[in-house]
Amino acid sequence: MTSFRYDKENLFKEFEIAKNKDLKKSKNTYSNRIQFLKEHRDLKKSKPAIYEFLDINFDNLILAYEDKNPRDYFYKKVFGMTYAEKKAEEEAEYYDLDNGEKVYMKNKPEVTDTIQ
Numbered sequence: 001m002t003s004f005r006y007d008k009e010n011l012f013k014e015f016e017i018a019k020n021k022d023l024k025k026s027k028n029t030y031s032n033r034i035q036f037l038k039e040h041r042d043l044k045k046s047k048p049a050i051y052e053f054l055d056i057n058f059d060n061l062i063l064a065y066e067d068k069n070p071r072d073y074f075y076k077k078v079f080g081m082t083y084a085e086k087k088a089e090e091e092a093e094y095y096d097l098d099n100g101e102k103v104y105m106k107n108k109p110e111v112t113d114t115i116q
Helices: 008-025 031-046 058-066 070-079 083-093
Strands: none
Touching: 008 031, 031 058, 058 070, 070 083
């Protein structure tokens, strides 16, 4: 029986290595990350005790990285829209139509409901 347990930091370090290998090939390559996730998915099935301190759904991450645009996949899952759609929504939220300028949240005026 092994006493080794993965923690978040170890997993992130290993993932960063796989990511860097992909980036050396191409900006839109995810093959090393997908392989990394599949290996961990299989290891988690065969030796679940190694992952007892982590709650990671490797199958969902594999689906995301196998998608043609993983970033859009994540944004659709969380926000129900693509990355570009979310950024456009945020830009619209921070735009002052009255003054025709971008207003950042800390400077954004409060909306008051006053009826005169």
